[in-house]
Amino acid sequence: MYRETLPVDQLAAWIRLNNVEFKGVKTTTLQGNRGSGLVTTTEISTDNPLLMTVPNELVLSLENVWIYAKSDKHLRQVLEATGDYSRTARGAILIFLLLQMTNGATGGSIGVSNPFSEYLKFLPLKVPLPTFWNESERIILIGTSLEAALNAKLDSLDREFTRLKEKTSSIDWCQKWWWDADSGTLTFHDWKTVDAIYRSRALDLPDTGHAMVPCIDMANHASGNSTSAWYETDRDGNAILVLREGKDLASNDEITITYGDEKGACEMLFSYGFIEATVKSAQELFLGLDIPDDDPLKLAKKAVAQSAPGFRLFLHGESTDWESSFIWLLCVNEEDGLDFKLLQNNDGERELQASWKDEKITDMSSLVALLTLDPSWDVFELRAITTLQSRVEEQLLRLEGSKDSVDELLINPDIDNDIRKIAMQLRHLEEMLLLQAYANFETKKSQLFESPVVQQYLGTSMAEDPEEDFS
Numbered sequence: 001m002y003r004e005t006l007p008v009d010q011l012a013a014w015i016r017l018n019n020v021e022f023k024g025v026k027t028t029t030l031q032g033n034r035g036s037g038l039v040t041t042t043e044i045s046t047d048n049p050l051l052m053t054v055p056n057e058l059v060l061s062l063e064n065v066w067i068y069a070k071s072d073k074h075l076r077q078v079l080e081a082t083g084d085y086s087r088t089a090r091g092a093i094l095i096f097l098l099l100q101m102t103n104g105a106t107g108g109s110i111g112v113s114n115p116f117s118e119y120l121k122f123l124p125l126k127v128p129l130p131t132f133w134n135e136s137e138r139i140i141l142i143g144t145s146l147e148a149a150l151n152a153k154l155d156s157l158d159r160e161f162t163r164l165k166e167k168t169s170s171i172d173w174c175q176k177w178w179w180d181a182d183s184g185t186l187t188f189h190d191w192k193t194v195d196a197i198y199r200s201r202a203l204d205l206p207d208t209g210h211a212m213v214p215c216i217d218m219a220n221h222a223s224g225n226s227t228s229a230w231y232e233t234d235r236d237g238n239a240i241l242v243l244r245e246g247k248d249l250a251s252n253d254e255i256t257i258t259y260g261d262e263k264g265a266c267e268m269l270f271s272y273g274f275i276e277a278t279v280k281s282a283q284e285l286f287l288g289l290d291i292p293d294d295d296p297l298k299l300a301k302k303a304v305a306q307s308a309p310g311f312r313l314f315l316h317g318e319s320t321d322w323e324s325s326f327i328w329l330l331c332v333n334e335e336d337g338l339d340f341k342l343l344q345n346n347d348g349e350r351e352l353q354a355s356w357k358d359e360k361i362t363d364m365s366s367l368v369a370l371l372t373l374d375p376s377w378d379v380f381e382l383r384a385i386t387t388l389q390s391r392v393e394e395q396l397l398r399l400e401g402s403k404d405s406v407d408e409l410l411i412n413p414d415i416d417n418d419i420r421k422i423a424m425q426l427r428h429l430e431e432m433l434l435l436q437a438y439a440n441f442e443t444k445k446s447q448l449f450e451s452p453v454v455q456q457y458l459g460t461s462m463a464e465d466p467e468e469d470f471s
């Protein structure tokens with residue numbers, strides 16, 4: 001779909017028209033590949049820390065999308081047609097953005113023009129997120145945690161787009177402007193664009209939730225001490241940008257916020273399309289886990305699992321640590337005390353009830369609390385550590401095993417230089433974290449092998465079950 005763009009230096013008129021207050025700040029095009037940003041127009045100190053006020057009605061939140069819909073029948077039709085989807089902040093905002101794009105592309109025929117229809121013109125035409133990378137570029141991600149995350153994201157975007165078509169094809173104007181083979185211009189690329197705009201620009205605004213805030217969303221990211229400002233909601237519900245305590249800025253300094261210092265390299269690349277050059281560690285990554293096919297309780301376990309099937313690996317001080325409630329379902333079975341019963345509730349519906357040694361488990365995340373109280377806890381923990389270590393090893397093999405084919409690809413002219421650099425940076429950072437985690441799991445395993453409970457278990461049970469392998 002056609003989208004008109006305007007240089008960000010022309011945003012000043014929009015700012016005045018919409019009562020956004022800039023105090024010693026302006027938007028500008030930056031050097032390098034960071035697009036637009038905010039810079040100071042004068043010296044600023046914490047004596048006068050308020051940098052920007054964006055009126056409440058301009059904050060693009062779930063609530064405000066539905067307020068806009070009251071006076072925009074086209075927007076309302078699509079929101080209503082998509083049901084629960086548009087009752088979430090992301091769903092409502094994506095549809096709202098799509099309507100603004102449609103408004104621009106149809107010369108104002110569809111939807112009611114509002115401040116966002118114009119503001120959208122100041123956003124970059126290309127959002128550099130991996131959902132836009134071509135096939136060759138995606139191959140460089142083999143063995144990184146972004147490989148699976150990106151595949152899952154593309155599948156889910158595809159499902160959303162198909163569903164949007166199913167739900168709106170019966171609306172005349174949607175059929176004409178979006179879906180019709182001759183007159184319709186909406187493509188999957190447009191859907192990826194609204195998703196990328198939202199993902200790279202939405203903030204978690206205190207007291208409002210996930211929202212896009214025009215003008216504050218022009219602030220680029222800098223972590224740690226380099227962050228110069230923060231955002232919040234004032235007493236009147238306006239979004240404000242405030243200078244950080246202890247920061248004094250000279251004229252023409254860039255104003256930056258943090259997109260989340262705790263976010264790992266994979267998440268930064270996935271959501272914002274960059275990794276800071278100064279980053280020394282991948283910080284965290286998520287690896288998927290599957291219940292083996294030979295697990296007799298596989299189906300029941302999958303049915304009761306309430307958490308993502310995998311684990312988060314993260315840097316903790318000088319060492320690595322991990323987090324997962326799913327893993328415990330892989331570590332215990334019927335012979336240990338895990339059981340499932342099919343119960344009939346009062347409505348006649350059947351429900352699967354899990355229990356641990358006759359104690360009902362209503363929330364599967366509490367299974368680990370029961371296991372830690374069990375005399376065999378050290379054995380269960382050893383099983384968990386062994387499983388996690390072998391998953392880390394599998395990931396390392398995929399990462400290291402793909403080095404040659406990735407090296408060959410690097411001379412491929414289809415691969416953008418910036419993408420090549422950043423994907424290689426991710427590969428390196430994740431390899432370091434995985435190697436460190438593998439070594440830490442090894443240490444933990446050695447400690448657990450010293451446990452009398454494990455020793456006794458190995459002495460007796462292993463003779464009965466030679467399949468059990470802690471190597």
Ligand SMILES: C[S@@+](CC[C@H](N)C(=O)[O-])C[C@H]1O[C@@H](n2cnc3c(N)ncnc32)[C@H](O)[C@@H]1O
Pocket residue numbers: 033034035036037123124128200201217218219220221222271272273274276
């Ligand atoms: C919220 S927007 C910030 C404004 C954006 N630069 C623009 O041109 O509209 C977030 C996007 O800015 C870019 N960005 C922000 N901080 C960056 C940084 N430190 N290095 C590189 N790109 C950055 C990324 O493309 C990111 O997806």
